[in-house]
Amino acid sequence: MSSADSLEHLATREYKWGFVTDIEADSVPPGLSEDVIRLISSRKGEPEWLLAWRLEAYRRWLTMPEPMWSTVRFPLIDYQSIVYYSAPKQKKKLESLDEVDPRLLETYEKLGIPLAEQKRLAGVAVDAVFDSVSVATTFREELSKKGILFCSFSDAVREHPDLVRKYLGSVVPYADNKHAALNSAVFSDGSFVYVPKGVRCPMELSTYFRINAANTGQFERTLIIADEGSYVSYLEGCTAPQRDENQLHAAVVELVALERAQIKYSTVQNWYPGDAEGRGGIYNFVTKRGKCLGRASKISWTQVETGSAITWKYPSCILVGDDSIGEFYSVALTANRQQADTGTKMIHIGKNTRSTVVSKGISTGHGQNTYRGQVRIQKGADGARNFSQCDSLLIGPECGAHTFPCLEVHNPTATVEHEATTSKIGEDQLFYCQQRGISAEDAVSMIVNGFCKQVLKELPMEFAVEAQKLLGVSLEGSVG
Amino acid sequence: MSSEILLQVEGLCARAAGNEILRGLDLTVRAGEVHAVMGPNGSGKSTLANVLAGRPGVEVTAGKVLYRGRNLVEMAPEERAREGIFLAFQYPVEIPGVTNLYFLKAAANAVRKHRGLEELDAMDFLSLARRKMKLVEMDEKMMSRAINEGFSGGEKKRNEVLQMAILEPVLSILDETDSGLDIDALGIVSRGVNSLRSAERSMIVITHYQRLLDHIVPDRVHVLAGGRIVRSGGKELALELEEQGYAWIEGGAGAA
Secondary structure (H helix, E strand, O other): OOHHHHHHHHHOOOOOOOOOOOEOOOEOOOOOOHHHHHHHHHHOOOOHHHHHHHHHHHHHHHHOOOOOOOOOOOOOOOHHHOOOOEOOOOEOOEOOHHHOOHHHHHHHHHHOOOHHHHHHHHOEOOOOOOOHHHHHHHHHHHHHHOOOEEEEHHHHHHHOHHHHHHHOOOOOOOOOOHHHHHHHHHOOEEEEEEEOOOOEOOOOEEHHHOOOOOOOOOOEEEEEEEOOOOEEEEEEEOOOOOOOOOOEEOOEEEEEEOOOOEEEEEEEEOOOOOOOOOOOOOEEEEEEEEEEOOOOOEEEEEEEEOOOOEEEEOOEEEEOOOOOEEEEEEEEEEOOOOEEEEEEEEEEOOOOOEEEEEEEEEEEOOOEEEEEEEEEEOOOOOOOEEEEEEEEEEEOOOOEEEEEEEEEEOOOOOEEEEEEEEEEOOHHHHHHHHHOOOOHHHHHHHHHHHHHHHHHOOOOHHHHHHHHHHHHHHHOOOOO | OOOOEEEEEEEEEEEEOOEEEEEEEEEEEEOOOEEEEEOOOOOOHHHHHHHHHOOOOEEEEEEEEEEOOEEHHHOOHHHHHHOOEEEEOOOOOOEEEEEHHHHHHHHHHHHHHHOOOOOOOHHHHHHHHHHHHHHOOOOHHHHHOEEOOOOOHHHHHHHHHHHHHHHOOOEEEEEOOOOOOOHHHHHHHHHHHHHOOOOOOEEEEEOOOHHHHHHOOOOEEEEEEOOEEEEEEOOHHHHHHHHHOOHHHHHHHHHO
């Protein structure tokens, strides 16, 4: 197998875990209208103010054009064909792992996922001994001792309405963009976190430890509030593939950091990317934004994006408080016909605010990878500093990488640095590895991991190990 | 000598970048022998090294290459490596973000696995690497740096010999390992190479200069010109070349 051949294989890698669709949903008919929104709200037993907010968002959504400024290309979405509400816990449980697609299991095996976790991910009924809920209960007790609130968004609306009402839409207003407006109108559920003053959250929070985590659906909403001097690390997603029936995902994530608070938000996204021709696959249109509201607060986004047919997301930071810090570390891998348009916005408002942007784009096959970033230094942001680094790695001749950095500096005391590189995995590098006995496949994985190292080291340890394996699996061709 | 024939090259013709480079090359290397290949620029020395290692883009058009009796041309580059063929690169490649240690461990374990040996864990590998680093007087700090990234010319060549020492190849091809080395580095690299010489292990040393052969003393010296070996002899042939240059050889080759 020559290097050129293996590049060819990598370029045409297949989604190794098939795609399972077997939901029996108690859902409302397809289509979107005020009635559907009222129905969603009433089924969830929501207060009047929230329904009013949803309806305002819906009316605004009707007037908004599709965002056409990005480089991603896809047919117009037929919003009236989407089912906007299906009751939770509809997934038919499988009896055992024997019923699961063996390719899915193979992937779990490669990622080193424990058996109980494999069952949960594949949708197999989990027996009592391995019941993840009991694990979750233990964690919940520990969290509640510290006064940390961690629950589903719906629970939060019921149990902590004041906090939700105060912060919902305060970072991402419903009028922000069309996808955010849609989410605001129809969001099904999501996660809510509140960390009280001075509390350091003792564990990485992930939806895994949250009751009712199943089936949060395609319009997920997350709100995390870190009160003064607190710290929380939140993990979103999973390196393992999960079953998903929905093509359009329009999620919203809002983070609020008060004085000296720190939020670390890590994502690994591995949704179905579509087949080699680009059919099927998830449209992942996410609005993620954090507000460093208090002085010396810090918000750090780390993401590893390997899935979805289209990824459109710009986790951003609004640095309001003086001395606050925003960070964005990203790896985006596109293969086959995948398209990713991702990046960040760092808006410097407070004095001596700092931001760091490190973006690593990897393209193979016909994959198209775009970095789009904005760094804006407002008038009053004396002494603000930004460092941005955008690197692209191309594997094979058919893929593309694009970089659109935008720097707006309105304060003469600011320091802004931008570096960008584009490189190819050379046949020389591959041959060098092969000459040492390393297979072409392992060599590509090794080179890509080396390229991403700066970002991977920002992930929590266990997550980083998984992410590294995931990059390997995602790059795998049908060699051998 | 009557030791086992390790490598047998007969009538080898090869093209690279559309040009016919090797035109009927014959070479026999027995176990334990060190062969020096010398010759003017463009004579095909590096192409020979690349054919043996299986570099993509170098195409064998005629002749045969047998390694331990097997048709080498049909083997993938990584299989050749695992079977004991090692190329010390003339221009070692940089791989950013991948540490030397990680790379070497992956390589060593790929080779060990192939040979039916147990793979080494991080601790065992580190102690092996430390032992071998002494051979080439390499600082341990080099192990945590990215492969060849920001290495000086001398450091890169030492790193190649370190890899050779760790992988314990059967047939090593040193492609101008002496180029770009100062006299001290040349000594270190040569000592490293010499320590690997044994009755089972063979080497093909490609060089422009006789001075390397003062350090690594060859059993045979070959002169490559116009894609063929035009003259072979003992180590004294290298001295002769040093004095007279290649012109007389090339003239002879043309007449032959």
